[in-house]
Amino acid sequence: MNDDVAVEPLLSEWTARIQAGLGARGILRPRLVGIQTGGVLLAEHLARALSPDQPLGRLDISFYRDDHGQIGLHPKVLPSHLPWSIEGEHVLLVDDVLYTGRTIRAALNELFDWGRPASVQLAVLISRDGRELPIQADYVGRDLTIGAGRHIKLRAEPVLHLETIQIPER
Numbered sequence: 001m002n003d004d005v006a007v008e009p010l011l012s013e014w015t016a017r018i019q020a021g022l023g024a025r026g027i028l029r030p031r032l033v034g035i036q037t038g039g040v041l042l043a044e045h046l047a048r049a050l051s052p053d054q055p056l057g058r059l060d061i062s063f064y065r066d067d068h069g070q071i072g073l074h075p076k077v078l079p080s081h082l083p084w085s086i087e088g089e090h091v092l093l094v095d096d097v098l099y100t101g102r103t104i105r106a107a108l109n110e111l112f113d114w115g116r117p118a119s120v121q122l123a124v125l126i127s128r129d130g131r132e133l134p135i136q137a138d139y140v141g142r143d144l145t146i147g148a149g150r151h152i153k154l155r156a157e158p159v160l161h162l163e164t165i166q167i168p169e170r
């Protein structure tokens with residue numbers, strides 16, 4: 001698949017839907033938390049519309065391969081930077097692509113180590129098929145069905161370029 005998507009309409013439509021969804025729930029000052037690195041760039045974009053006066057939180061999640069024979073990549077949270085307390089706050093978690101759901105599961109675990117938020121919502125620009133956990137996003141820019149063994153390449157300029165490439169066998 002090769003698919004060029006005009007970035008401005010997609011981002012502005014996604015942003016407007018998030019703004020409306022938060023507004024409908026009476027959330028005026030969401031705590032924005034981006035997942036490094038793609039999620040942070042998108043969270044910076046959202047912050048300009050949603051909460052320009054406060055800094056972003058960042059969660060850094062890396063993947064490591066389990067050593068004990070079972071195949072698979074497991075997300076592991078590296079040191080995170082939340083510049084405010086999340087206790088009792090409404091958090092908007094932001095990532096670029098939602099796939100198996102394991103990154104978001106790890107991000108939620110990490111978040112709750114920092115405190116107990118009043119709510120957590122999830123915004124992803126792309127939701128692809130292949131979920132392995134019961135995790136869905138509240139706000140999706142675009143749904144894609146591409147099957148396993150492929151990877152979506154996101155390039156932001158001048159249009160959002162979506163390309164799926166075959167993942168080489170290890």
Ligand code: 5GP
Nearest residue numbers: 038096097098099100101102103151152154
């Ligand atoms: P998951 O943990 O849900 O399997 O994967 C989500 C994380 O891996 C996200 O942080 C995202 O950046 C990255 N990811 C997973 N699949 C893709 C993909 O096809 N393309 C890109 N660009 N990132 C992906």
Ligand code: MG
Nearest residue numbers: 035036037038
């Ligand atoms: Mg990522």
